[in-house]
Amino acid sequence: MTVKALSDALSLTVFTLPDPDRAVSGGYSGDLLSWVMGRAGENHAWLTIMSNQNVAAVALMADLACVILTEGVTPDEDLLRRAGEQMINLLGTASPTFEAALALGEQLK
Amino acid sequence: METIKLVYPVDGGDLIEAGEASSKMKLTLKRLGLPPDVIRRASICMYEGEINMVIHADGGEAQVEVGMDEITIRMTDTGPGIPDVDQAMKEGFSTAGPTARELGFGAGMGLPNMKRYADELAIETEVGRGTVVTMKLKIPS
Ligand SMILES: Nc1ncnc2c1ncn2[C@@H]1O[C@H](COP(=O)(O)OP(=O)(O)O)[C@@H](O)[C@H]1O
Numbered sequence A: 001m002t003v004k005a006l007s008d009a010l011s012l013t014v015f016t017l018p019d020p021d022r023a024v025s026g027g028y029s030g031d032l033l034s035w036v037m038g039r040a041g042e043n044h045a046w047l048t049i050m051s052n053q054n055v056a057a058v059a060l061m062a063d064l065a066c067v068i069l070t071e072g073v074t075p076d077e078d079l080l081r082r083a084g085e086q087m088i089n090l091l092g093t094a095s096p097t098f099e100a101a102l103a104l105g106e107q108l109k
Numbered sequence B: 001m002e003t004i005k006l007v008y009p010v011d012g013g014d015l016i017e018a019g020e021a022s023s024k025m026k027l028t029l030k031r032l033g034l035p036p037d038v039i040r041r042a043s044i045c046m047y048e049g050e051i052n053m054v055i056h057a058d059g060g061e062a063q064v065e066v067g068m069d070e071i072t073i074r075m076t077d078t079g080p081g082i083p084d085v086d087q088a089m090k091e092g093f094s095t096a097g098p099t100a101r102e103l104g105f106g107a108g109m110g111l112p113n114m115k116r117y118a119d120e121l122a123i124e125t126e127v128g129r130g131t132v133v134t135m136k137l138k139i140p141s
């Protein structure tokens, strides 16, 4: 499914969506950046509460499909700018990380 | 294709801005048309190395050579060096301070990630003089 379709299905907040047709093939949840780079797969959706601009760099390096900020977290200004510049899809949800992961899993079934 | 040599300075001052060298390298590897998997692995290796130079060594320089069948990333700094490389290679070992940790770094998984994603990893280091981390990645044909 595409990031746009996922975002619509879960009614996610769109912070920036420069690459809406990108395919999502799985998910990873975590806030320690090196764990994400070591464990998340290419085209995964990344659930995190980290909101600084290094999040965009990690998503770029690891070829992630999108970042979903959970727990109502919003991106800081620099993250928003860098995500736009680097074609990183940045979404959000008020749901707790666990609930968001369950909902993502449902969509990817 | 002739060997292409790229040089990227890494500014030690700013952890928030870190990643510029890795981002630029990634763009260049894409332009060269290398396979996505090797670009992804090289990018993660370079980013981990770049972050380490910023957190632990006050910056340095990354040299990247792209040859016919191999990418070589050499990251050189004149920081404090690593007293015990075996210990540094262990998952979870980190001397990162609170500022780095607040930003999501300092999980002690950087060197293990480099080992995981590079085909070869070599660390030359001397306490008080600096560190050279060399990573080689084979380009599948
Ligand atoms: N370039 C470097 N200069 C000095 N020390 C380093 C360097 N790279 C790594 N280290 C040391 O090795 C440890 C482990 O590195 P790493 O696995 O990347 O974890 P982290 O960066 O999260 O601490 C660091 O905490 C630091 O003590």
Ligand SMILES: [Mg+2]
Binding pocket: B048, B051, B052, B106, B108, B109, B110, B111
């Ligand atoms: Mg590190």
